[in-house]
Amino acid sequence: MPGSRGIDGVRLLGRLQALGAVGRGPDGALTRLAGSDADKHGRDLVSGWMREAGLRVEVDQVGNLFGTLDGSDAAADPVMVGSHIDSVINAGIYDGCYGVLAGLEVAQRFAETGAGLARPLTIAAFTDEEGVRFQPDMLGSLVHAGGLSVEAALASVGTDGATLGDELARIGYAGAMVPGTIRPSAYLELHIEQGPVLEHEGVRIGAVENLQGISWQRVTIEGDANHAGTTPIRMRRDAGLAAARVVTFLRDHVDASNAPTVATVGTMRFEPDAINVIPSRATFTVDLRDPDEDRLKAAEAALAAYLDRLARQDGVTVSTERLARFDPVIFDEGLVRRIEQAARARGLSCRRMTSGAGHDAQMMARLAPSAMIFVPSVGGISHNPKEFTEPADLVAGAEVLMDVVAELCGG
């Protein structure tokens, strides 16, 4: 049994494993996409644990799930601790789930130890943070922060053709509460780093002071389907070749830019997709990120200029569609300082850092002073079954969270 200054690490780790077992396919791979049956089972598990911890459970119209521990000051806005439990395809068990379950553990410890908070403490699991099935990503927190209407969110069409609204109703998580009803006084998100910096430097806690801007586009290139054996090279309009040129251009561009810009082409599709037919169409996505808005715009402009040149040189038709665009975010300086102080008070090494990934905190920063706490990711690996954080680091992060929440809630 932990002391009143600690969390129950065994319980937290056990819940991470239990939630991580939900959504395994026949091959053992974890895929818990938003609105899926696996998402329903994960939500059932988490909301059950919330009730067990004595939290009041609420679900809003876009499926955001909240569990609140009441404080003595009924009029005070709550401190909110959140993240998400949807996953990418073939995912690890920590991304998102760690933040939700650590928040739940902190609330449960406060309830068990009779800490007597002044402000309420709300634990949030936001819908569709990953954006793999429904776009945009960070959908639930974006709606909560007023950046997207409930109607638009529910009408979002998934990669499988289903709408989010239908899927939430189907799995029983289309709630009645209007999104944004719970207005936090501060928002904290604890997360695995998903990158290699903390491990590489041997630092235990990251106090996240800003977050990269994100630009997602879908690019479609159209050429001519034609016979692979009889069409002379000079007469081809090969959409697949043009797409490959864009992929290598993006790498060359970021290699040459001497900036932290990253570019990724994660999806690619050729049509008609036959061995002996020159592709008439190639469709792919481009993910560009940079902590600096001007540099992010410059990368977008360089891509647009390259696509123009490619259309002229290869005789192909190029169109682009914006899938998501979020400016870089600067987190609340006061909260970042509290995180540093809490880490120091527990004897944990700490550094300020940038979040390379998008997180719900990015959206919540529009509503309330926000910041994030990172713990090391072994090998920097995430969005991968090999995603791993040492148990001691998971517990340490949750205890820093507990200390900052205790200060913010008061009482």
Added chain:
Amino acid sequence: MPGSRGIDGVRLLGRLQALGAVGRGPDGALTRLAGSDADKHGRDLVSGWMREAGLRVEVDQVGNLFGTLDGSDAAADPVMVGSHIDSVINAGIYDGCYGVLAGLEVAQRFAETGAGLARPLTIAAFTDEEGVRFQPDMLGSLVHAGGLSVEAALASVGTDGATLGDELARIGYAGAMVPGTIRPSAYLELHIEQGPVLEHEGVRIGAVENLQGISWQRVTIEGDANHAGTTPIRMRRDAGLAAARVVTFLRDHVDASNAPTVATVGTMRFEPDAINVIPSRATFTVDLRDPDEDRLKAAEAALAAYLDRLARQDGVTVSTERLARFDPVIFDEGLVRRIEQAARARGLSCRRMTSGAGHDAQMMARLAPSAMIFVPSVGGISHNPKEFTEPADLVAGAEVLMDVVAELCGG
């Protein structure tokens, strides 16, 4: 009504349209893959026309469909005229079907005019020439020529997981005849050029003297799935990027080679195929062709060397699988000369040429003296709904075929 020296062009063109209507999807696109329901309906139509023309219909164990007009010399090996009626995805109506239906038209005219052939004339529609669903391509004629066992052919697993054997049985075209039973004294194949040469030069008939060698490989590149936002560029093992580098390498290589080598990457797949995940795996096909075996080997070697270098430089794992490999083919000089003479006798301009595409004649050349006749393709377009040959050229090609067949069959 045509004279005895001509074919019934209206009947031939009408059958091309009728067969071209079989296998249209809801969007109007023609896709008649081997062993599909559409293939069954196409086979029903063609075998019905064969019977109507007085031909004896036989089907072998791999679904090759034959219609024979008996000759007066019962002991003589037949002259065979063949091609295929399966199609690529979103195909035109001429590729393959023209050769089968023109052969049928020639046989029917001989029957109608009481030409009294000495040798039998067999019209063949070979199974799965395109190789889009089941590999290798030219499967039916390869089995007929003894290059692949019946067991291996029937066990071929399609892109949809079905086996050819099951599909042939399902559609009622798993025949009893042992493949290769019909041993031709000569093989002729009439086909649209599927390339731009005849049209560009204003020539009506191509006497095809050789055929490009074909090398098909599947390449799989494995890297690490990782988060697109947090993984520094220098730490990535991006399988999608490596695949794109191969695509651009192949184009650079053939551009620099000063040879007729062509290279095509027609299929491409990324895994896990998510916007914000670096691809852990890219799978694609490479189609290399050259009329010269040494140059084809050199292109394969250049690709292999590049893949080795890529594995070292990008830290990815590369594996290749051979899907098909056919040496270039030299057709029978005597038959090629007969085609030139027949064209000249009808006042049709003619040139010798290389086939850029693979054809069943490539397999049949292992068994019997073989050659091909080409007619112009408008715009050089094939494997595309815009595939088109002028009716006058379709009729001219069929009449050249008729004259060569009449000479070969004698009587």
